[in-house]
Amino acid sequence: MNEKELLEGYDDGEYRRPSVTADILVFSMSSDFKLQLLLVKRKNHPYMGKWAIPGGFVDYDESLEEAALRELREETHVEDVYLEQLYTFGKPGRDPRTRVISVAYVALVPKERLHIQAGDDAAEAALFDIENIDWGIRFYSPEMREALSEEELAFDHAEIIRTALKRLAGKLDYTDIAFQMLEDKRCFTAYEFEKIYEAISGRKVEKSNFRRDFIGRYIKTGVIEELDVKSSRYSIKPATCYCYKRQSHRG
């Protein structure tokens, strides 16, 4: 291919280094408690018009996490969120232009905090509902209910998303990640928390058991506290509110 020859012509005989990018998977939760992922539509080749995970090159003086946060800021204008390194993807050929090693990060952001805006490399940016969690992965766009198939994703991004979904589901039971999706960590109901848990794990839970465990584990360990406030946001009968007692981000 002449495109490849062109790129190899850039090489000047010195040691040829791979490029490093930080990619960021921004997960959020729709108002009807469906797990959502931020994708951007590529406006350049390769994969022009396909949907991709936002990301960009890591600057020489910037840490990987800083690079991920910078991308996050550019796309969503949020700063202070839960962020976790996912995995590093580096197979030669995953980007047809040149050798790219991508360090993928996962961010969990409550939806009201998101102010989505397409970055320089993207035509548009949108949140996609993640409907079925059988790792075959199928997305449905929020407004139009249009299926987004794996073929419409750029690069190896379907694999990256699968990895992220597995990681999130796996960490649900022994970490606090579900709390990171709450609209207001300082005042939320058991119902909200349960719905978030269901969305991330991909399966229904028994309401009564979940409440027992939820109360039992987190109240006893002081992670949450019962408040005097009641909320009728999601129900007719006012529900007890709880307060998450740890720092709002970091994990």
Add this chain to the structure above:
Amino acid sequence: MNEKELLEGYDDGEYRRPSVTADILVFSMSSDFKLQLLLVKRKNHPYMGKWAIPGGFVDYDESLEEAALRELREETHVEDVYLEQLYTFGKPGRDPRTRVISVAYVALVPKERLHIQAGDDAAEAALFDIENIDWGIRFYSPEMREALSEEELAFDHAEIIRTALKRLAGKLDYTDIAFQMLEDKRCFTAYEFEKIYEAISGRKVEKSNFRRDFIGRYIKTGVIEELDVKSSRYSIKPATCYCYKRQSHRG
């Protein structure tokens, strides 16, 4: 520092890329069932004379995993082992020479398969017993029983080792990693497996409970099978041997 100025002088105005290395943490098990880690003594600056995790630059056409396997082959002459990506360390300044992003891999290698040899960048290579698993990390060299403190480790390698130990202990219960340390996966006793489990988890287990669970879970799921063979290698009374039925590596 004039060393830094020298390095920055190398920059020729083009986009300055970080270097990428693949580092490999080779864990093994001593004959008395202590968890061991392969370290190499640096023969060049920086950190000359300090102990380090072996690693090297990722070639332009080589996958991250291939790079890790190449390093592994150079240091230990083993090929076909359990290998897993650990984490990517990329803070600016972690290598005083230039910006280095290290993708760390963990390999689990039964000791008899190791044929340790120092690579080009190392004066010597040795296995160190990991004695206490309180994440303060202290090593004792195998022969001399000399303490190796965190200060004697190069770069941010103490942090990398801590990360690896946590990961291994965490995956012990829901993966097959303990089997990867067995001298002979096709014929081993419950005693051997128990000792490996203890070494990786860093705590004693109740023998009878462990056997019940060990038999219960793995026999029922077909992961292991009971053999007719008996072994007196670790006991006076001959013990039942078991056979691990899955592929010898990969995880």
Add this chain to the structure above:
DNA sequence: CGAATAGTGTCTCTCAGACATTATATG
């Protein structure tokens, strides 16, 4: 009243941890 969620109680089964006991081989 029905609808929808809030919230409580109960039963079973599995599993982890603690501990006791017997068996088998060697010196």
Add this chain to the structure above:
DNA sequence: CATATAATGTCTGAGAGACACTATTCG
């Protein structure tokens, strides 16, 4: 005999999962 590991058994309490039931508020 003592010793060291092999191998089996028993008890308890915690937790997961299934399910039944009552309470509260609105329209």
